[in-house]
Amino acid sequence: MNTPQDPKNALASPLASRTGSLVHAAVRSRLVWPAVALIALLVTNVVKSPNFLSIRIQDGHLFGSLIDILRNGAPIVLVALGMTLVIATRGIDLSVGAVVAISGAFALSIIGGSDNPNSMGVVLGAVAASLVFALVLGAWNGLLIAVFGIQPIIATLILMTAGRGIAMLITEGQILTVSSAPYKVIGGGYWFALPASIIIAAALFALVAILTRKTALGMLIESVGINPEASRLAGVSSRVIIFMVYTFSAVCAAIAGLMISSNITAADANSAGLWIEMDAILAVVLGGTSLAGGRYSLTGTLIGAFVIQTLTTTVYSIGIAPEITLVFKALVVIAVVLLQAPRTRAGFARLRSRKGPSVPSAPREKAIVR
Template identity: 80%
Template sequence: MNALRDLPRARLFWPIVTLVALLLLNFAVSPGFFAIRFQNGHLFGSLIDILRNGAPTLLVALGMTVVIATRGIDLSVGAVVAISGALACTIIADSPTPDSLGTVLSAVAVALVFSLVLGAWNGLLVAVFGIQPIIATLILMTAGRGIAMLITEGQIITISSAPYKVIGAGYWFGLPASIVIAGAMFAVAALLTRKTALGLLIESVGINPVASRLAGVRSRGIVWVVYVFSALCAAIAGLMISSNVTAADANSAGLYIEMDAILAVVIGGTSLAGGRYSLTGTLIGAFVIQTLTTTVYTVGIAPSITLVFKALVVIAVCLLQSPALQAKLRSRRVATKGVLA
């Protein structure tokens, strides 16, 4: 009985309830929502679409989680998404053999390496020069779109490369390749942070960077690593997005994805004050965001108020998770019981 009473206070209780409620709402509006069919060796269905479309947000949110765990923030992920897609598509478009696997691998490698350099730049500003993370990453957020525009020369770069299209729109093992890639990155992140000392070091830096440094933890190196990892995740997301539409648009690619990533992290129960974090919570939060977007279209809400609807749901979830609100509700219940007694 006590366990059931304490369940609403669990970190992931309300995010899971929200996700289930959104899924049931979609089912009520569209009875075939949960149907999954197997066709031509591939899985299709609304749930598969949510997983596939939510993969880029999940990737960016994974990197954002470990950055926030160190008391940081990375506002530049949207720009890195645009730069990654722009570089890869430009290299493929300029190549005489766009359908060559070697060309695609080279383009992907260049995009990833350049994005790692951008992540290292953010880490340098934050860890070495001591610039506030929100300011340091705002610099790249502002300049990044300009870099992407320079790469594409202000044009939307369209490509027709079958190997490249696999990343965002192809299938591996019967599942969309984007789901497999996002799942692999999640597994790697979970393995490195929960099966090694890295996760504990990240949390220690986030809880008290001064104390962790005095204890012998190389906090600068940890901070540098998380910003590089965040850029890597954003770069892969950029490859997915540009691959899915077979084009690179420096203006719209990854637009507002940093906001969705931060919301996913917060919904998942990770505190913006740093310290303890939850990758599983981020996973649930990312799919709450994507399911919410799907619900907007399923229910038929006007696109002009989509962001308002999303904001209302996110506010509700955050309020339900709020320790202050839960404490007030508990004290009110105790006071009510005392009066009745």
């Protein structure tokens, strides 16, 4: 339990490591069902198309279904990353989809309005401007929630609703289409044989993982999420922390928005990032972080995000009719969430203890109590 990354890892307790095997620990971990779901989805795909797992090199770039999943999943991973920290503080951010739309629209409108859309300087400037804009939007959310004490779901609902309007104003109601080679790289380009979006998402994920672990941020976020009042009395600057997570969430969403608009070289104020807040919340919940706040798992979120992305891919690959795609997606999510539910887990634990001998109570363990 020494990192926020693996809060549910039963291995961390000395008792469990003595009495239980790795399997035991894995079964108790909340990550097991999302991981099983991910593997099951991948296996389904392999059965359907045997070369699903194959990755080939073409023109020095990696290609394959797995790479596609990673690349297309990158925006969800980013949004879910920010969402994890927000949810850990007992909050929720519904405005991420709107921020996705705004950032893409803002960047493309700057690039499109410039003399030379292919200039690296213009693109970097547009990206920076988008991120700063997102920072302001996130700070707005943070201000409403941390300073004015508005409930997160209401506060972010404001931007969720208004945000697409803002994006619409920026694009003047049109779908902005801009061709810019440097901008295209973010969502569609390659670095070191890998899609750039995968590298960007991985880098940000690593940055957050390191930042929360090497500073006290992870612990303080959890503390605020578990018991805000007690944290305040212990001198934790809850406001600063809550402000930070919403600002960060908006920046994550903005990067996702840049990726999406770059990939399709267009900004669509209406459909860019539509429902991505739901996918992100689902990814966080699938990953075992409770909506009640507190202990969170970045690894869990990562797995959750890929479950959702793989699901989308699978729906196409096994040829499910588009009309029932959402229903199918819902069924899988319901299954995983039910398997994760405390009641189900307790049920499994009972089943296991009925089959095998229960945890032996060796007398030497008394030493722990003393």
